[in-house]
Amino acid sequence: MSETAPTPDDPFLWLEDIHGADALAWAAERTAETEATYASAERSALEARLLRILDDPDRLIVPSRHGDLLYNLWRDAENPRGLWRRTSRESFLAGTLEWQVLLDVDALGRAEGTAWTFAGAVHGPRGTGRALVQLSPDGGDATVVREFDLDAVAFVDDEPFALAVGKHRVDWLDRDTLLVATALDGGDTTDSGYPISARTWRRGTALGDAKTVLEGVASDVGVFAHVDHSDARSTAVVHVAHDFFHAEVWVWDAANTATDPAAPTLIAVPQDADVDVHGGHVAVRTKTPWTVGGTEYPSGALLVGSLDAVAGGDTSALEVVFAPTESTILEGWRWTRTRLVLTLLDSVCGSIRSLDPADGWASTPLHSGLGADDLYSTSVASTDADEDDALFLVTRGFLTPPTLVATDAASPAPRVLRASRAAFDPTGLTATQHFATSEDGTRVPYFEVGPAQRSGPLPVLMSGYGGFEHALTPEYPSIVGPAWLEAGRVFVVANIRGGGEFGPAWHLAALRENRHRAYEDFAAIARDLVARGVTTPERIGCHGRSNGGLLVGNMLTQYPDDFGAIVCGVPLLDMRRYTRLSAGASWIAEYGDPDDPADWEFVRTFSPYHLIDPSRDYPPSLIYAAASDDRVGPVQARKMAARLADETDAEVHYLEPSEGGHAGAVDNAATAALHATIHAFLDEVLTRPDRSRRAGAGREESR
Structure with a gap:
C-alpha cells in the first residue's frame, strides 16, 4: 500500500485528530446539541424502561462451560461493569444457582482509577487452574492481559503473565508457557494495527526474549494464534492473515513446545x-x-x-x-466429545444438526423444543468437548425471547431451562418473510415484523449490514420491540448481498467493484415495502452500524428520496482515506484499495463522504460514534456530520459518547441512553405525519 497525500479538497481533516482538543470540543458541542434537542419526558421514560430491561435480574443467563463449572459476566444497576462469576453445572441445571464472584470489575476500576471493561478470559488447559483475564480501559478492542488464579480467586503475583494495552491474541501451551501474538513496546504491528508475529513465551522470561515462531509482513492484516487441547492432544495453530479473507494456517505439536519446539507445518x-x-x-x-x-x-x-x-x-x-443446497447453507460448527454439531441456515432461519463421525457422519437434527409460530434462529451457546456431548443451545425469534435449551449431541433430549422475560407485548404482531427484486433481477429476502392487521401505511424501521459474510438472522428485538414495535410500527431486517445468508457466494456477489449490489438490494426492499402498501418513502427510517453504517450512508447520499430518516452508527464513510484510519487497512479485500487508481474508480462510487451534493435534498440523519472506538474510529462520522452541516441544507445530528468501543456502549446505562436518543429522533422524524423536513436545520459553522 503506497503512501497517499490527504485529499486536497477536504476541509475537515482536522477532525481526524481523534483526541485533539479542537476535534473533541467540536464533538462535545455537537453531542450536547443533539442531547438537548431530544431531551423530553417521553425520551427519559423510554431510557428508564430500556435500562430496566437490560438490568432485569431475571434475564437469561447464557454461561460458558469449562469442565463442571459455568462462567458468566453479570451486569446490573449495582454492578454496571459487571461481576465475573461461576457456578456448578449441577446447580445451574437444577435452577438452584449459587454464584461465586471471581472478579468485581467495578471495584477493580475504583481501586486502580481506571474504569475497566471486562473483555473475556482465556482458560488454561484442564488442571492448570489459571485464566488470562482481558480488560479494556475504554471499551475498545485493545486490552491488558492479566493472569488469574481460579483456585485462589486472585490475580497471580508470583511471576505472572501480563501484557500492557494492545490488540493481543494469546493462549496457553501449558501452565508455564503461552503462545502470544502481540506487539512489543508499541511496535511490531501490521499496517492494520494487529500483531505481526507469534511467539512462545516462557514464564519468568522477558517477552522480548520469547522465541518468534511465525512472522508476517506489514501489509498483512495480522498474525493470530490459539492452541487446541482436545482429545489429549495439544496443537498450536497460527493464522497469518494476508487479507480479511485469505490466510496461511500453520500448526505444530505443542506438547513439548517449552523444551523442544517443533517446526510449524503449513495446512495446504x-x-x-x-x-x-x-x-x-x-x-x-x-x-x-x-x-x-x-x-x-x-x-x-x-x-x-x-x-x-x-x-x-x-x-x-x-x-x-x-x-x-440452493436454500440451506452452513453458518458454523462446534465439536462435542464424539460429535460435530452444525449450525445451518435454511432460507435464513436457523437449525442445528449433529454428525456422528463413527457412523459415516450420520446426521441427526437437534430440536429446540419450541413451537413453530415464529421465525427462529438457533446457536450453540456452550460445550466442553473434553467432557461429554452435552451442550446448551439458544433459540430466539422476532417474537420469542432468547431461550436456553439443554440437550445432548449424541442422545438428543431437548430441555428448556429458562427464557428471558418478554421485553415488549407481542399481541397482534406477526413475523413474516418476503422477497424483493433487485436491479439485476436477484430475489433478495427480508424479514418483516409488525401488526398482523393494518389500515394504511405505517412507519418502518429498516436494519441491514451486507458485508464480510455476516448473516442477519431472526433475533429478539429487546430494544426495538419496546421502543418501536409495541406502538404498532413495522421493523424490517434486510438480507442483502455481501452478507452470509446464502453462503460465500452471497458475500462474493457484492465484493469490491460489485459493492453497488448490496445498496441496490437494500433500496429494492424499501421500494417493495412501498409497493406492497406497507409504508411510504417519507416514513421509512434505516439504521446501520459499522459496515451497516456505510450501507445507510449510501442510502442517504444515493437514495435520499426512498427514506425519511437515517441513523448511521460507528460508520465507514470516507472511503478515500479509510485505509489510513484505525484498522481500516484490514478491509481492503472487502472494499478495494483507494490508493490503487483502478480500485479508486469503483470505491469512489460508494464513498458517502465524497457523494455529498449541496444541491440535493437529504432526509434527516443522526450519526453517532465513539472516541474510544479503535476499530473504525470516530473521525469518519465526525467528518460526514460536519460536511453535511456545512455544505448542505440537511438536518443532521451527531452523538459521540466519551466511552464505548466499536462493539457498543460500556454499560447498560449508556446503551439505554443511546437508543433512547435514537428512537426520540426516529419518533420525531417518522411518526408525525404533519412534520416536514426542516430545510437548513443542520447548517452551521463547522468550526
Whole structure:
C-alpha cells in the first residue's frame, strides 16, 4: 500500500485528530446539541424502561462451560461493569444457582482509577487452574492481559503473565508457557494495527526474549494464534492473515513446545478456506470451489479429515460432511466429545444438526423444543468437548425471547431451562418473510415484523449490514420491540448481498467493484415495502452500524428520496482515506484499495463522504460514534456530520459518547441512553405525519 497525500479538497481533516482538543470540543458541542434537542419526558421514560430491561435480574443467563463449572459476566444497576462469576453445572441445571464472584470489575476500576471493561478470559488447559483475564480501559478492542488464579480467586503475583494495552491474541501451551501474538513496546504491528508475529513465551522470561515462531509482513492484516487441547492432544495453530479473507494456517505439536519446539507445518488448503483444528481432526470450509484429485468441492462445503494426514500434505484424506443446497447453507460448527454439531441456515432461519463421525457422519437434527409460530434462529451457546456431548443451545425469534435449551449431541433430549422475560407485548404482531427484486433481477429476502392487521401505511424501521459474510438472522428485538414495535410500527431486517445468508457466494456477489449490489438490494426492499402498501418513502427510517453504517450512508447520499430518516452508527464513510484510519487497512479485500487508481474508480462510487451534493435534498440523519472506538474510529462520522452541516441544507445530528468501543456502549446505562436518543429522533422524524423536513436545520459553522 503506497503512501497517499490527504485529499486536497477536504476541509475537515482536522477532525481526524481523534483526541485533539479542537476535534473533541467540536464533538462535545455537537453531542450536547443533539442531547438537548431530544431531551423530553417521553425520551427519559423510554431510557428508564430500556435500562430496566437490560438490568432485569431475571434475564437469561447464557454461561460458558469449562469442565463442571459455568462462567458468566453479570451486569446490573449495582454492578454496571459487571461481576465475573461461576457456578456448578449441577446447580445451574437444577435452577438452584449459587454464584461465586471471581472478579468485581467495578471495584477493580475504583481501586486502580481506571474504569475497566471486562473483555473475556482465556482458560488454561484442564488442571492448570489459571485464566488470562482481558480488560479494556475504554471499551475498545485493545486490552491488558492479566493472569488469574481460579483456585485462589486472585490475580497471580508470583511471576505472572501480563501484557500492557494492545490488540493481543494469546493462549496457553501449558501452565508455564503461552503462545502470544502481540506487539512489543508499541511496535511490531501490521499496517492494520494487529500483531505481526507469534511467539512462545516462557514464564519468568522477558517477552522480548520469547522465541518468534511465525512472522508476517506489514501489509498483512495480522498474525493470530490459539492452541487446541482436545482429545489429549495439544496443537498450536497460527493464522497469518494476508487479507480479511485469505490466510496461511500453520500448526505444530505443542506438547513439548517449552523444551523442544517443533517446526510449524503449513495446512495446504486454499487460503480463502476456513480451517479449524480439533484433536486429531481438521475441518475445512470452502469459500470458492476447490478441486482435489479430480473432484470439485463446491463453495460452502465442509470437509473433515485426519489432521496428521492433511498436515502431511494428503488432502485426499478430507471428506465432505456437508454440502450446501440452493436454500440451506452452513453458518458454523462446534465439536462435542464424539460429535460435530452444525449450525445451518435454511432460507435464513436457523437449525442445528449433529454428525456422528463413527457412523459415516450420520446426521441427526437437534430440536429446540419450541413451537413453530415464529421465525427462529438457533446457536450453540456452550460445550466442553473434553467432557461429554452435552451442550446448551439458544433459540430466539422476532417474537420469542432468547431461550436456553439443554440437550445432548449424541442422545438428543431437548430441555428448556429458562427464557428471558418478554421485553415488549407481542399481541397482534406477526413475523413474516418476503422477497424483493433487485436491479439485476436477484430475489433478495427480508424479514418483516409488525401488526398482523393494518389500515394504511405505517412507519418502518429498516436494519441491514451486507458485508464480510455476516448473516442477519431472526433475533429478539429487546430494544426495538419496546421502543418501536409495541406502538404498532413495522421493523424490517434486510438480507442483502455481501452478507452470509446464502453462503460465500452471497458475500462474493457484492465484493469490491460489485459493492453497488448490496445498496441496490437494500433500496429494492424499501421500494417493495412501498409497493406492497406497507409504508411510504417519507416514513421509512434505516439504521446501520459499522459496515451497516456505510450501507445507510449510501442510502442517504444515493437514495435520499426512498427514506425519511437515517441513523448511521460507528460508520465507514470516507472511503478515500479509510485505509489510513484505525484498522481500516484490514478491509481492503472487502472494499478495494483507494490508493490503487483502478480500485479508486469503483470505491469512489460508494464513498458517502465524497457523494455529498449541496444541491440535493437529504432526509434527516443522526450519526453517532465513539472516541474510544479503535476499530473504525470516530473521525469518519465526525467528518460526514460536519460536511453535511456545512455544505448542505440537511438536518443532521451527531452523538459521540466519551466511552464505548466499536462493539457498543460500556454499560447498560449508556446503551439505554443511546437508543433512547435514537428512537426520540426516529419518533420525531417518522411518526408525525404533519412534520416536514426542516430545510437548513443542520447548517452551521463547522468550526
